[in-house]
Amino acid sequence: MACMFCRSEADLTREHVFPAFMGGELTVPDGSCNRCNGEFGKWECTLRDSTKFLLNLLRIENRDGEVPTARVEVEIRGMDAKGLFGKREADGTVTLSDVVVSSVEADGKKHRQGFFVSQASAEKFIERASTRGEKTTELQVPNEVVLDASYTQTLPFAFSLEARKVVAKIALASIAHKYGVSFALSPQFDSLRQVRTATTAKEMPLRVFCNKNFIAVHTRNAHQHSVMCYLSAGKKKGWALVTLFGGLSYIVEVTDKFEERLSRLFSIFYDAALKKPFTPIVLADEMTVIGDVLSKNSIFEDRDALDEQWFPILAAYCADVGVELERISPADSTAGGAQPAQSS
Numbered sequence: 001m002a003c004m005f006c007r008s009e010a011d012l013t014r015e016h017v018f019p020a021f022m023g024g025e026l027t028v029p030d031g032s033c034n035r036c037n038g039e040f041g042k043w044e045c046t047l048r049d050s051t052k053f054l055l056n057l058l059r060i061e062n063r064d065g066e067v068p069t070a071r072v073e074v075e076i077r078g079m080d081a082k083g084l085f086g087k088r089e090a091d092g093t094v095t096l097s098d099v100v101v102s103s104v105e106a107d108g109k110k111h112r113q114g115f116f117v118s119q120a121s122a123e124k125f126i127e128r129a130s131t132r133g134e135k136t137t138e139l140q141v142p143n144e145v146v147l148d149a150s151y152t153q154t155l156p157f158a159f160s161l162e163a164r165k166v167v168a169k170i171a172l173a174s175i176a177h178k179y180g181v182s183f184a185l186s187p188q189f190d191s192l193r194q195v196r197t198a199t200t201a202k203e204m205p206l207r208v209f210c211n212k213n214f215i216a217v218h219t220r221n222a223h224q225h226s227v228m229c230y231l232s233a234g235k236k237k238g239w240a241l242v243t244l245f246g247g248l249s250y251i252v253e254v255t256d257k258f259e260e261r262l263s264r265l266f267s268i269f270y271d272a273a274l275k276k277p278f279t280p281i282v283l284a285d286e287m288t289v290i291g292d293v294l295s296k297n298s299i300f301e302d303r304d305a306l307d308e309q310w311f312p313i314l315a316a317y318c319a320d321v322g323v324e325l326e327r328i329s330p331a332d333s334t335a336g337g338a339q340p341a342q343s344s
């Protein structure tokens with residue numbers, strides 16, 4: 001067998017359908033070579049880093065069974081301390097780390113303010129300051145503090161080149177998973193294979209889309225990744241709808257020269273929390289759904305529309321786990337997205 005991307009027959013390894021960092025455990029054995037696997041791995045890393053808070057919030061485990069921690073901005077209620085950061089753990093608790101902030105006063109004097117989690121680290125700071133001949137003032141901190149931790153998850157990552165490459169890979173890998181690597185290797189999917197070397201979004205046969213009928217066709221949650229694929233014998237074309245985290249959706253033109261006599265249809269629904277496929281009730285078949293997505297009912301490449309489509313799905317999850325979610329209108333911030341705030 002050969003690599004589904006470059007046809008190399010050496011150093012074959014398993015290829016994930018949905019990336020491992022998104023909770024994906026569905027694989028294609030000997031699906032790709034080490035080099036291609038590593039290349040997609042790099043793009044996945046970029047994507048992972050820009051979704052760390054989301055993965056933390058959704059408690060999605062990586063391949064080592066760990067939920068990533070996320071860096072959050074922290075405010076202490078009733079105290080004027082700025083620039084504090086903490087770590088949000090997998091269980092939602094926020095741990096503060098020591099912080100020293102430097103500022104220059106109106107009179108030109110340099111001023112440093114420290115916030116220390118332990119008495120020992122505070123004493124060390126004072127000791128070092130006094131050896132430098134600096135004056136220190138200790139402020140009373142209340143024994144009980146209320147932390148307001150906030151983090152903003154924005155949407156630009158969904159439109160990035162890296163996300164598009166990973167989405168195209170998911171489409172090809174899902175075809176290989178369903179029908180075997182040799183079917184995915186047939187020349188009719190060659191244009192999809194070229195995403196590996198694409199340097200702009202325009203070169204890639206895929207678009208971000210939003211469509212109300214598509215969203216309503218089955219129940220959704222933020223833990224859900226899916227692929228709905230239709231290879232049309234009549235139109236001699238094929239498409240895959242790839243959806244991440246319940247509502248970030250892409251239409252991929254997987255082939256523009258489908259050469260078989262019979263159409264093929266399949267779907268993969270995957271639960272990233274349970275790490276296994278599941279079968280929801282879907283109210284229309286792949287051909288109907290994809291037909292609607294290709295119609296004027298869809299909005300393509302629109303950040304506001306994607307925000308509107310995805311936010312309710314994320315909000316429903318947050319309501320379930322008791323995390324406060326605040327929506328930042330994309331008009332207010334150039335980035336758009338959601339800002340979960342949490343107290344501990």
Ligand SMILES: [Zn+2]
Pocket residue numbers: 003004005006007008032033034035036037
């Ligand atoms: Zn390869």
